Amino acid sequence: MQKSSTKQEKKLHVSSEIGRLRRLMIHNPDNGLAKVIPSKAQDWLFEDIIHLETMRRHEYDYYVKILLYFLDPAKIKGKLAEVDSPDKERAFYEPSSAEYFNSDKVIDPQFLLSEILENREIRIKLVASVCAIEKTPYQLLDTLLAQDSKTLAYTLISGIMPEGHIIFPPVPNFIFTRDIGIVINDHILLNRPAKLVRVRESLIMKYVFYNHPYFQEYQNKILELSEDEHQFFLNDKDEEASQITLEGGDVMVVHKNHLVIGCSERTSVRAVNKVIQALFEKDIVRKVSVIKVAKKRDFMHIDTIFTQVKRNVWVLFGALSKQNKQFEVQDLIQKNSKDSQDSQPRPQIMQFHKGRLHQPVHFEYLEDLLDDISQNDFQSTEPTRFIYSGNGEFPFGLREQWTDSCNVLALQEGVVIGYDRNNKTAEAFQALGFEVVKAQDLVAQLEKGDKKTELIKDTLILLPSAELSRARGGSHCMSMPLWREEI
Numbered sequence: 001m002q003k004s005s006t007k008q009e010k011k012l013h014v015s016s017e018i019g020r021l022r023r024l025m026i027h028n029p030d031n032g033l034a035k036v037i038p039s040k041a042q043d044w045l046f047e048d049i050i051h052l053e054t055m056r057r058h059e060y061d062y063y064v065k066i067l068l069y070f071l072d073p074a075k076i077k078g079k080l081a082e083v084d085s086p087d088k089e090r091a092f093y094e095p096s097s098a099e100y101f102n103s104d105k106v107i108d109p110q111f112l113l114s115e116i117l118e119n120r121e122i123r124i125k126l127v128a129s130v131c132a133i134e135k136t137p138y139q140l141l142d143t144l145l146a147q148d149s150k151t152l153a154y155t156l157i158s159g160i161m162p163e164g165h166i167i168f169p170p171v172p173n174f175i176f177t178r179d180i181g182i183v184i185n186d187h188i189l190l191n192r193p194a195k196l197v198r199v200r201e202s203l204i205m206k207y208v209f210y211n212h213p214y215f216q217e218y219q220n221k222i223l224e225l226s227e228d229e230h231q232f233f234l235n236d237k238d239e240e241a242s243q244i245t246l247e248g249g250d251v252m253v254v255h256k257n258h259l260v261i262g263c264s265e266r267t268s269v270r271a272v273n274k275v276i277q278a279l280f281e282k283d284i285v286r287k288v289s290v291i292k293v294a295k296k297r298d299f300m301h302i303d304t305i306f307t308q309v310k311r312n313v314w315v316l317f318g319a320l321s322k323q324n325k326q327f328e329v330q331d332l333i334q335k336n337s338k339d340s341q342d343s344q345p346r347p348q349i350m351q352f353h354k355g356r357l358h359q360p361v362h363f364e365y366l367e368d369l370l371d372d373i374s375q376n377d378f379q380s381t382e383p384t385r386f387i388y389s390g391n392g393e394f395p396f397g398l399r400e401q402w403t404d405s406c407n408v409l410a411l412q413e414g415v416v417i418g419y420d421r422n423n424k425t426a427e428a429f430q431a432l433g434f435e436v437v438k439a440q441d442l443v444a445q446l447e448k449g450d451k452k453t454e455l456i457k458d459t460l461i462l463l464p465s466a467e468l469s470r471a472r473g474g475s476h477c478m479s480m481p482l483w484r485e486e487i
Contacts, residue, residue: 026067029175032172048470059466059468071103095153185285249301258288320346320347321366351369389425397424408476
């Protein structure tokens with residue numbers, strides 16, 4: 001990792017969803033994604049199998065380019081033709097390559113992993129741990145330990161040996177770095193995955209956070225959720241029902257004193273309770289808003305139903321909001337629910353304040369909570385505006401939410417990345433005065449100098465997304481912000 005260039009730079013600090021993004025963690029789609037087969041796709045949390053080459057070269061690589069132009073332009077400006085040369089075979093984007101861009105602003109956990117694997121003690125512990133949870137034959141330990149650090153990092157993540165032999169299942173969701181941990185002000189909240197397929201990535205990242213020099217000064221600011229003692233004595237059925245599970249897509253730092261957390265398919269009520277206790281005890285935030293949504297694949301995390309665009313602008317899924325009244329999909333949602341517990345179309349929303357936990361504030365609709373954040377946390381001087389998935393039109397709202405219309409990443413206030421296939425949602429952005437630009441066009445303009453990132457305002461950047469959308473995660477999911485400027 002390169003050293004910070006100025007003393008003013010922070011390694012870790014996130015106090016909003018919209019402050020200018022200065023540093024984040026993303027993961028290059030590795031070869032494990034190409035090993036997902038139809039019969040295992042849903043077990044591995046994919047809706048479909050993807051074409052890896054298309055996902056990389058024609059979609060994800062534009063995501064990386066946009067991030068580099070905004071966060072670390074010296075790594076890419078003037079080099080675009082060379083970077084995308086067909087004979088380079090994406091060497092620029094591959095963390096295991098000698099030609100990897102190696103930015104200290106746009107960071108890949110695979111590269112961090114390769115660095116800590118230089119330490120033999122860490123190498124032995126991590127390889128042994130991975131082999132244990134993946135039930136790998138003991139005889140493979142020596143073979144793995146003999147690999148160089150970059151090759152070993154690649155193998156531990158993709159499950160693929162250099163000669164192409166598969167020894168571990170893939171961890172295809174590792175591209176969704178949002179879920180591995182969340183920076184809350186200057187603390188790191190680690191996840192506890194709900195699904196078995198995500199256990200290895202969680203283990204790998206725990207080793208990175210606790211052992212990489214980059215995070216050394218934050219060791220006493222890492223938050224982990226642990227099981228209660230009695231949990232170990234429950235029978236299997238009761239144990240499963242009371243597990244503590246948490247994923248970062250359900251956690252949003254909307255303001256330095258305010259965390260929003262979802263209780264969903266992937267984040268349990270007990271985990272939410274423990275997060276609130278930890279944050280209040282350590283005085284990290286002063287209030288936590290809890291949004292309980294139905295345990296449905298349609299909206300697995302709260303960032304699949306809303307994200308912030310500006311201090312007074314949000315994009316959200318109308319079927320779970322006041323907008324539901326306009327196109328009446330409540331019956332449709334209820335008919336497709338498996339049981340009565342999942343038939344509540346509208347989220348339950350409660351806000352807890354430190355010092356008065358037993359006096360929560362209730363919100364009836366998502367818009368009410370988001371308006372409260374805009375007006376009270378940000379002291380917005382303008383009315384709160386909402387952009388609805390599919391422009392609030394049936395059935396486009398449902399279709400485009402499925403392909404992550406509500407899952408956008410703010411590069412700076414008002415400048416967000418979304419998917420090009422959600423054209424009705426893009427029309428809603430335009431109606432509110434936003435410029436809508438394709439990532440390919442913006443990259444060309446930035447390379448030529450026709451546009452400057454610091455002058456871009458109120459813009460929706462559209463990524464190509466035919467393959468990326470099959471993985472059920474948008475640009476918000478594919479990022480773990482490490483440092484944002486304060487609003």
